[in-house]
Amino acid sequence: MRIGYACLAIALEGAQLKTCTLKTAQTERVLSLAGKNFAALERMIDYNISNHISFYRISSDIVPFGSRITAGLPWDTAYSNRLASIAAKIKNSNMRVSMHPGQYTVLNSPDGGVVRRAIEDLTYHARFLGQLELDTTHKIILHIGGKYGDAASALLRFKQVYRDLPAAITERLVLENDGSIFRIDEVLDLCHRIGAPAVYDNLHNAINPADKTKSDAYWIKLCRETWHDKDGAQKTHYSQQHPAKLRGAHSDTIAIDPFLDYCRSLPYNAPDIMLEVKDKNRSAVKCVLCASLPNQYLLETEWGRYKYAVLERSPNDYQFIRELLKDKLGDHALLFYQTVERALALSVDTGRAVNALEHVWGYFADMASPSEIRSYRPCGTDICADHSSSHR
Numbered sequence: 073m074r075i076g077y078a079c080l081a082i083a084l085e086g087a088q089l090k091t092c093t094l095k096t097a098q099t100e101r102v103l104s105l106a107g108k109n110f111a112a113l114e115r116m117i118d119y120n121i122s123n124h125i126s127f128y129r130i131s132s133d134i135v136p137f138g139s140r141i142t143a144g145l146p147w148d149t150a151y152s153n154r155l156a157s158i159a160a161k162i163k164n165s166n167m168r169v170s171m172h173p174g175q176y177t178v179l180n181s182p183d184g185g186v187v188r189r190a191i192e193d194l195t196y197h198a199r200f201l202g203q204l205e206l207d208t209t210h211k212i213i214l215h216i217g218g219k220y221g222d223a224a225s226a227l228l229r230f231k232q233v234y235r236d237l238p239a240a241i242t243e244r245l246v247l248e249n250d251g252s253i254f255r256i257d258e259v260l261d262l263c264h265r266i267g268a269p270a271v272y273d274n275l276h277n278a279i280n281p282a283d284k285t286k287s288d289a290y291w292i293k294l295c296r297e298t299w300h301d302k303d304g305a306q307k308t309h310y311s312q313q314h315p316a317k318l319r320g321a322h323s324d325t326i327a328i329d330p331f332l333d334y335c336r337s338l339p340y341n342a343p344d345i346m347l348e349v350k351d352k353n354r355s356a357v358k359c360v361l362c363a364s365l366p367n368q369y370l371l372e373t374e375w376g377r378y379k380y381a382v383l384e385r386s387p388n389d390y391q392f393i394r395e396l397l398k399d400k401l402g403d404h405a406l407l408f409y410q411t412v413e414r415a416l417a418l419s420v421d422t423g424r425a426v427n428a429l430e431h432v433w434g435y436f437a438d439m440a441s442p443s444e445i446r447s448y449r450p451c452g453t454d455i456c457a458d459h460s461s462s463h464r
Contacts, residue, residue, distance in 0.1 A: 076127025139196035180230035209304025306343035
């Protein structure tokens with residue numbers, strides 16, 4: 073079972089994707105931006121390898137306006153060395169990648185122009201994955217489209233368009249249920265008819281259910297029947313509802329206990345899981361460490377990302393985790409993240425926040441200039457720069 077995230081790595085230096093407006097998308101500019109984005113992609117691939125993340129969705133915007141104006145743009149030859157390096161890292165690490173065109177890529181539209189542009193977009197996605205020389209286990213995910221007042225006709229149009237697509241597209245294309253139009257049972261029926269794999273999305277099914285009495289595991293098992301050897305391991309999408317937003321909005325982070333319950337419910341041949349969540353790679357690392365790969369070094373690295381946020385909310389949890397990580401031999405990932413989640417759910421206390429700030433300031437006080445010191449302590453009070461290293 074692989075666990076991964078989509079498109080962007082949070083708080084990773086050198087991993088920001090660049091774009092431009094359509095008005096300024098001249099050939100040289102788009103080529104330059106594509107080169108910068110390929111460098112960012114390689115940075116994210118390196119990060120994934122270092123953090124044992126073996127499933128990753130590449131952004132459709134990796135080449136700005138990839139299908140709209142750049143069908144003939146030589147981004148593949150202009151950056152062939154960079155793309156070859158990326159491809160080698162993906163293959164050598166046994167990473168699986170995918171791409172997911174957006175909501176305007178609709179194959180079953182009654183508007184022929186919309187269909188033509190959708191095919192152009194899928195051609196671009198297939199071209200990108202093909203340039204990396206990745207086999208057909210690296211997929212392109214698509215929703216069926218709209219019903220347009222007549223579901224049967226909409227499904228028939230999809231089938232007819234799919235039949236005439238190039239093999240470079242159909243060998244990668246997989247279909248996903250969505251949260252408002254086509255349910256998973258409808259996706260499964262179409263996939264059996266056209267021979268395409270089906271991807272199950274748990275949150276989409278929760279808000280647009282095919283049968284409320286059926287479990288996630290039930291649908292995942294049925295979807296498994298649409299996957300063949302050439303498609304690789306079955307993949308599924310997993311997300312959690314944001315508690316304060318509209319139905320279908322992804323949570324800020326993956327709560328670890330419900331995720332592990334989901335994993336335990338899966339069939340024996342567990343699918344690859346793509347997390348759809350706001351904090352992207354942060355949740356992917358959490359889920360990898362708790363579900364598949366205990367790693368003390370990575371856990372201690374993770375603590376460095378969370379500890380001051382924990383300290384400004386719950387000093388008791390801060391001290392508990394510090395003691396927990398002194399045991400270098402145990403598998404503490406689950407307890408670690410359960411404690412972090414509990415602490416981060418608390419409100420920030422002003423006094424504790426100042427205390428946490430003083431801890432951070434202790435790293436910089438000796439290097440700060442007089443003006444920086446005055447900026448930090450405008451009242452001229454003494455700087456608390458001598459915090460014990462045991463707190464850091």
